[in-house]
Amino acid sequence: xxxxxxxxxxxxxxxxxxxxxxxxxxxxxxxxxxxxxxxxxxxxxxxxxxxxxxxxxxxxxxxxxxxxxxxxxxxxxxxxxxxxxxxxxxxxxxxxxxxxxxxxxxxxxxxxxxxxxxxxxxxxxxxxxxxxxxxxxxxxxxxxxxxxxxxxxxxxxxxxxxxxxxxxxxxxxxxxxxxxxxxxxxxxxxxxx
Numbered sequence: 001x002x003x004x005x006x007x008x009x010x011x012x013x014x015x016x017x018x019x020x021x022x023x024x025x026x027x028x029x030x031x032x033x034x035x036x037x038x039x040x041x042x043x044x045x046x047x048x049x050x051x052x053x054x055x056x057x058x059x060x061x062x063x064x065x066x067x068x069x070x071x072x073x074x075x076x077x078x079x080x081x082x083x084x085x086x087x088x089x090x091x092x093x094x095x096x097x098x099x100x101x102x103x104x105x106x107x108x109x110x111x112x113x114x115x116x117x118x119x120x121x122x123x124x125x126x127x128x129x130x131x132x133x134x135x136x137x138x139x140x141x142x143x144x145x146x147x148x149x150x151x152x153x154x155x156x157x158x159x160x161x162x163x164x165x166x167x168x169x170x171x172x173x174x175x176x177x178x179x180x181x182x183x184x185x186x187x188x189x190x191x192x193x
Contacts, residue, residue, distance in 0.1 A: 079096075
C-alpha cells in the first residue's frame with residue numbers, strides 16, 4: 001500500500017502545479033519550461049554521466065574508495081531522469097539533486113541509516129601439499145559455494161629456436177624442415193600435426 005502512495009500523490013501534485021503555474025505565466029510558457037527541462041535533463045545525463053564515470057575511473061586508479069563517485073554519479077543520473085520526466089515538481093527535485101551540497105547531505109543521511117553487519121572472503125587448500133605453516137600462508141579459506149574445478153595454474157613459453165642439439169624423437173621438428181634445412185620457425189614441439 002505504501003509503495004503505491006507516491007504514484008497516486010505525484011500526479012496530483014504535478015497537475016496542481018501545472019494549473020497554478022499555468023495560471024500565473026500562461027500555458028505556452030509552462031509547456032516550453034517542461035520541454036526545456038527535458039532537454040536539460042538529457043544534457044545532464046550525457047555530460048555529468050561521463051564526468052561521473054571519469055571520477056570513478058580516477059578513484060580506482062588512485063586506489064581511493066570508489067563509493068563516493070559512484071553514489072554522486074547515481075544521484076546525478078537520477079537528477080537528469082527526473083528532469084526528463086514531464087512535470088514541474090520532478091524537474092525541481094532534479095535541479096536540487098544537481099547541487100553537490102544537496103547530494104552530499106542526502107548521502108550522509110543514507111550512510112547514517114546503513115549498518116554493516118559483517119563480510120568476509122576465505123579460501124583454503126583442499127588437497128595437495130600444505131605449506132610449512134600447515135595451511136595456505138595467505139590464510140585464505142574457501143567461501144560457501146566454492147568448488148575446486150581441477151584447474152592447474154602454470155606458465156609456458158614458445159621456443160622458436162630449440163637448443164642444439166635437438167634430441168631425436170622428442171619433438172616433431174625432424175619431420176618438418178624449414179627453408180634452411182633446420183626446424184621450421186614457430187614450432188614449439190608441443191604439438192604434432
